[in-house]
Amino acid sequence: MLMDSAASNYNSVRYSALACNFECEEDTIENKMTETEGKRYTVSSQLRIKPTSEDDYMEYTCQAKHKALQPDRPMQTKVQLSVLYPPGEPHIEGFTAGEVLRRGQNVELICRSRGGNPPAQLIWYKNDVQVRMAYRTTDRLSENVYSFVAEEGDNKARLRCEANNIMISAPLKTEITLSVLFAPTQVTISGASEARTGDVVSLQCQTAPSNPPAEIKWSVSGHHVKNTTSRTIENPDGGWITISNISVPVEANKRSLVVICHGLNMQLTENVIATHTVNVLRKYMQP
Numbered sequence: 001m002l003m004d005s006a007a008s009n010y011n012s013v014r015y016s017a018l019a020c021n022f023e024c025e026e027d028t029i030e031n032k033m034t035e036t037e038g039k040r041y042t043v044s045s046q047l048r049i050k051p052t053s054e055d056d057y058m059e060y061t062c063q064a065k066h067k068a069l070q071p072d073r074p075m076q077t078k079v080q081l082s083v084l085y086p087p088g089e090p091h092i093e094g095f096t097a098g099e100v101l102r103r104g105q106n107v108e109l110i111c112r113s114r115g116g117n118p119p120a121q122l123i124w125y126k127n128d129v130q131v132r133m134a135y136r137t138t139d140r141l142s143e144n145v146y147s148f149v150a151e152e153g154d155n156k157a158r159l160r161c162e163a164n165n166i167m168i169s170a171p172l173k174t175e176i177t178l179s180v181l182f183a184p185t186q187v188t189i190s191g192a193s194e195a196r197t198g199d200v201v202s203l204q205c206q207t208a209p210s211n212p213p214a215e216i217k218w219s220v221s222g223h224h225v226k227n228t229t230s231r232t233i234e235n236p237d238g239g240w241i242t243i244s245n246i247s248v249p250v251e252a253n254k255r256s257l258v259v260i261c262h263g264l265n266m267q268l269t270e271n272v273i274a275t276h277t278v279n280v281l282r283k284y285m286q287p
Helices: none
Strands: 003-006 010-017 028-036 040-048 059-066 075-080 091-093 106-114 121-126 129-132 136-138 141-149 158-164 172-177 187-191 194-196 200-207 215-220 223-225 229-234 240-249 256-265 270-281
Touching (some): 106 121, 106 158, 129 141, 187 270, 200 215, 200 256, 200 270, 215 240, 240 256
Antiparallel strands (some): 003 040, 028 040, 091 106, 121 158, 136 141, 158 172, 187 200, 215 256, 229 240, 256 270
């Protein structure tokens, strides 16, 4: 700040800052007074600081006091600093490590990054594909809310939130991996639909993908089939497929066999069934 005055009336020019520490080595104040024509003087004060993120929004005031001015009304001017600095590390709320979701569950994940000037730009990615970039800022807090309904395809999905601004060369990242439980949507029975008395009918039941793997239970003509075996294979798109085979003898005096396959996800207690009928061909004697 510059001030002209008579030399005999010169008092002082000084800087002040709200909540700012001038004791640190990086901050210096240099005052200078030069004489101009007519025995008038120009007084200048130069403040040198090394700003940090804590100086963002800091207001500095330069005051000039003079005997010709009222003591409680010095001349002054103010300036507010805007300090550019990197954002804080992003973090995700609404999900904890090891948490398990269920198919059909409404999920809301919030990515937040505090600090940074300009405020952080936050972007959500799912399996490296951008899914949401709309974010909002309040003061120096950035927030991006990603809402979705959990589906079986979200099992093992990688969700990543990135924070970026002009003060960093590469975005800051945080990532979670989802675990979604889901029961099979159906079971399918394959095998012969006709047989003769004395035949042994081979049938196979296969579930749609399930997480965890579904169990298969059989019943034939109302009787539970014991000691069955099954195997599971991992589905490339997520979950496991369960397959079970049984062999059913066709007894005499049976007109049909009604076979039921149950696919049960024990952790979700959800059950799907399929029914298959084997018609028994009867032999007719020639008259």
